[in-house]
Amino acid sequence: MSAAPAPAIRIAGLRKAFAGHCAVDGVDLDIAEGELFCLLGASGCGKSTLLRLVAGLETPDAGRVLIDGVDVTSTPPWHRPVNLMFQSYALFPHLSVARNVAFGLERAGLPRAEVRERVAAMLELVRLQGLGERRPHQLSGGQRQRVALARALARRPRVLLLDEPLAALDRKLREATQFELTRLQRTLGTTFVIVTHDQHEALSLASRVGIMDAGRLVQVDRPETVYERPVNAFVADFVGAANLLAGTVRGREGDTLVIETAGATVRVIGAMSPTPGTAVKLLLRPEQLTIGDTAPVSHNRLGGTLTAAAYGGDRWRYAVAIGDGLTLTVSEPNAVHPAHGALAPGAAVTVSWAPAVGRVLDA
Numbered sequence: 298m299s300a301a302p303a304p305a306i307r308i309a310g311l312r313k314a315f316a317g318h319c320a321v322d323g324v325d326l327d328i329a330e331g332e333l334f335c336l337l338g339a340s341g342c343g344k345s346t347l348l349r350l351v352a353g354l355e356t357p358d359a360g361r362v363l364i365d366g367v368d369v370t371s372t373p374p375w376h377r378p379v380n381l382m383f384q385s386y387a388l389f390p391h392l393s394v395a396r397n398v399a400f401g402l403e404r405a406g407l408p409r410a411e412v413r414e415r416v417a418a419m420l421e422l423v424r425l426q427g428l429g430e431r432r433p434h435q436l437s438g439g440q441r442q443r444v445a446l447a448r449a450l451a452r453r454p455r456v457l458l459l460d461e462p463l464a465a466l467d468r469k470l471r472e473a474t475q476f477e478l479t480r481l482q483r484t485l486g487t488t489f490v491i492v493t494h495d496q497h498e499a500l501s502l503a504s505r506v507g508i509m510d511a512g513r514l515v516q517v518d519r520p521e522t523v524y525e526r527p528v529n530a531f532v533a534d535f536v537g538a539a540n541l542l543a544g545t546v547r548g549r550e551g552d553t554l555v556i557e558t559a560g561a562t563v564r565v566i567g568a569m570s571p572t573p574g575t576a577v578k579l580l581l582r583p584e585q586l587t588i589g590d591t592a593p594v595s596h597n598r599l600g601g602t603l604t605a606a607a608y609g610g611d612r613w614r615y616a617v618a619i620g621d622g623l624t625l626t627v628s629e630p631n632a633v634h635p636a637h638g639a640l641a642p643g644a645a646v647t648v649s650w651a652p653a654v655g656r657v658l659d660a
């Protein structure tokens with residue numbers, strides 16, 4: 298029997314403070330070889346600092362970093378099998394695309410023929426073959442981004458750390474480049490750690506997502522798990538649109554939890570079982586809600602007043618005031634209920650949802 302392989306990256310008890318402010322506050326995390334791991338969190342929560350600690354550009358106050366089972370905590374950055382693509386991926390404007398990609402290889406003293414060969418292979422990998430002689434300013438934003446990626450990959454790091462690699466791109470280009478990134482990552486099998494503050498990007502790219510808040514990792518799970526089973530209201534709200542209703546547990550009926558919320562009694566199947574009287578938050582995603590009275594009788598219902606309807610191309614988004622100053626957001630595909638576009642603000646509506654979809658979180 299062979300032992301389990303060492304994780305590509307092991308972060309243990311990592312801590313880093315700047316002038317008394319804890320930027321990274323006790324992070325433990327294993328990332329397996331070949332993973333595409335996304336770090337997600339609000340501005341200033343410590344994402345870049347964590348990457349810089351892994352790359353060796355910051356020295357931790359406490360804790361260790363292991364790459365492939367080797368402790369690199371005191372190894373200088375240039376001796377770590379890691380490459381960091383910075384938040385502002387500065388290309389050298391006066392160098393051609395090919396020379397930009399060759400830069401790290403030349404500095405590492407690789408023979409010229411090998412540099413040429415690797416640059417050509419990298420440009421092909423990021424689909425920029427034929428553009429090697431151009432300067433960065435003669436490229437589109439997406440092409441520049443791919444040059445930066447080729448440069449970061451050229452030295453064949455075991456681990457590639459990418460700090461907001463797609464932030465400078467517009468939405469369409471971002472989505473195209475997301476597919477390109479996952480294709481590259483699968484082709485090379487390199488372990489990628491990508492920092493982003495865009496939850497859609499994290500959910501669509503990652504094998505696992507780590508959500509950071511104030512220097513700590515709050516949840517580390519597969520994208521579907523963080524979206525559908527967030528550990529708390531912060532994560533729920535951060536990884537997508539969330540209706541969070543304050544409620545009180547009234548009791549249990551078999552596998553169903555009975556909750557009083559927004560002046561109504563609602564049921565949640567398969568929820569954890571806090572004692573009656575406990576204050577909870579009920580998470581309902583906008584796409585889990587339906588407007589109209591056609592739902593089965595077993596579904597939960599809340600009455601309200603439509604206050605806004607916004608057409609979004611593929612979907613309608615509705616705001617429904619349900620009393621006590623509470624508003625629910627509902628998102629429905631317009632192909633399902635095209636007539637809903639005719640609903641005028643001010644109309645009395647019923648919002649319904651299946652008892653299986655709600656999530657009960659600690660208040």
Ligand SMILES: Nc1ncnc2c1ncn2[C@@H]1O[C@H](COP(=O)(O)OP(=O)(O)OP(=O)(O)O)[C@@H](O)[C@H]1O
Binds near residue numbers: 316318342346
């Ligand atoms: N060199 C430094 N000196 C002092 N404080 C720093 C330094 N680097 C980072 N910080 C502080 O540490 C905290 C975390 O910063 P970090 O750059 O890791 O955040 P981030 O999550 O990457 O944010 P963003 O999404 O805006 O890039 C912030 O409060 C920041 O001001």
Ligand SMILES: [Mg+2]
Binds near residue numbers: 344345346384460
């Ligand atoms: Mg940052």
